[in-house]
Amino acid sequence: MTRRYLVGLIGAGITESLTPPMHEREGRALGFDYEYRVLDILELGRRPEEIGAMLAEAWAEGFDAVNVTHPCKQLIIPELDALTPDAERLGAVNLVTRGAEGTLGHNTDWxxxxxxxxxxxxxxxxxxxxxxxxxxxxxxxxxxxxxxxxxxxxxxxxxxxxxxxxxxxxxxxxxxxxxxxxxxxxxxxxxxxxxxxxxxxxxxxxxxxxxxxxxxxxxxxxxxxxxxxxxxxxxxxxxxxxxxxxxxGGRMAVGQAVDALHLITGVEPDAERMRAHFLDL
Ligand code: NAD
The missing domain is CATH 3.40.50.720 (NAD(P)-binding Rossmann-like Domain)
Known part of the structure; x- marks a missing residue:
């Protein structure tokens, strides 16, 4: 059976972000049933400080992972069970995955x-x-x-x-x-x-x-x-x-998505194909 992934992006003013279609196109090209939803705090009338509640809601809805962007990259840190060493050193998280050990904050920007x-x-x-x-x-x-x-x-x-x-x-x-x-x-x-x-x-x-x-x-x-x-x-x-x-700058935008998709699915995406998705959007 096709593995299903549900992923989200939480941030402000992100309705035009190219990350969701990049993930969906590449996720599907890799053979997954891949859905990526935008959770714009401005559209949803939420405050950045509600990031912990929004994350809990996402897990309750069955999300596998959540990307996080401005203004929540620091605010989310106290809400997580653990951080990768690099995310900890940088003091910023742009991806949260969830496994048996709990939630883990990553930084794929760098x-x-x-x-x-x-x-x-x-x-x-x-x-x-x-x-x-x-x-x-x-x-x-x-x-x-x-x-x-x-x-x-x-x-x-x-x-x-x-x-x-x-x-x-x-x-x-x-x-x-x-x-x-x-x-x-x-x-x-x-x-x-x-x-x-x-x-x-x-x-x-x-x-x-x-x-x-x-x-x-x-x-x-x-x-x-x-x-x-x-x-x-x-x-x-x-x-x-x-x-x-x-x-x-498109290469960095694609690079963070390539690394995120890899962390979410465990499968190495095709970086050049993701660049082509990006240029096509
Ligand atoms: P930011 O507001 O956090 O930081 C910008 C910094 O630039 C500020 O410290 C500001 O004082 C300084 N600055 C502005 N104009 C300047 C100038 N003329 N000379 C010297 N310093 C100046 O913004 P950010 O989140 O770091 O984003 C910066 C840019 O990077 C945006 O265009 C954003 O879209 C882009 N960005 C791209 C990627 C990517 O993946 N390619 C990722 C994140 C952000």
Missing amino acids: TGFRRSFADGLPGVAVDLVAQIGAGGAGAATGYALLDAGTRHLLLVDDELERAEALARSLGELFPDRRVDARNALNTAEFGGLDGVVHATPTGMKEHPGTAFDVAALAPTAWLAEVVYRPLDTELLLAARARGLRTLD
Whole structure:
């Protein structure tokens, strides 16, 4: 008999999310009866603090797993029986699975970026990297960069306190690396970088423009974008026009879903097919 999976996404303003159709298409391609429901707290008139109750309701309805997004990635932690070591270190959960041992919180945002980075920018130098943006996405990408071997990470955020807070927490997790917080970089500093991760909302329709000028980067530098709506941001287009190696934000969005689907079903999804689902949506 076909194995049935019921999965959900809890968060605010998520009705347009591409994660549900990505999961459903790939889950069905893998031969499962796979249903993915959106549980938007705004639509449902719930408060983020009700995440524990919403989770209990999901289990009562027979959900196998629940993805969690803004603004619940931290709020959910006290509601869970256990966390994976990485989710614990990051202090953020975007997937909850349930088994004989109880509920387990995972973080596939950072593994999704790691996967996308390895697939999309294989072999690039990562010694000295700047990351623009130290918010939720930036916590995951910064962790992934240090995990990938970055020795000196410059965290840049125009709200310096945010860069400082993330630099402190990542510096504690990776004590043999250097993580500095800045509110801007000068042209010479940009010129010495191996690459840049862009993790601010700049480039989205509501936040047009670019957060920095790629003209300052060395010709050997790479650029990884986290914004995926639109997929080809102004920043990516400018970097490509300069001939730089680039990674679009869609790869991270697909990567987190690939890893989540694997954790939920125990079957390794076809990452390239999931990318094709994503591009088709
Ligand atoms: P956030 O609000 O938590 O963090 C953004 C940070 O960028 C803030 O600290 C802000 O001060 C800083 N910032 C904004 N403009 C800046 C600028 N011009 N220069 C320097 N710093 C600036 O947001 P978030 O949740 O981290 O999301 C950021 C972007 O990442 C959004 O576009 C989101 O859609 C995208 N995202 C993508 C994925 C993916 O899978 N590809 C996953 C999560 C988020």
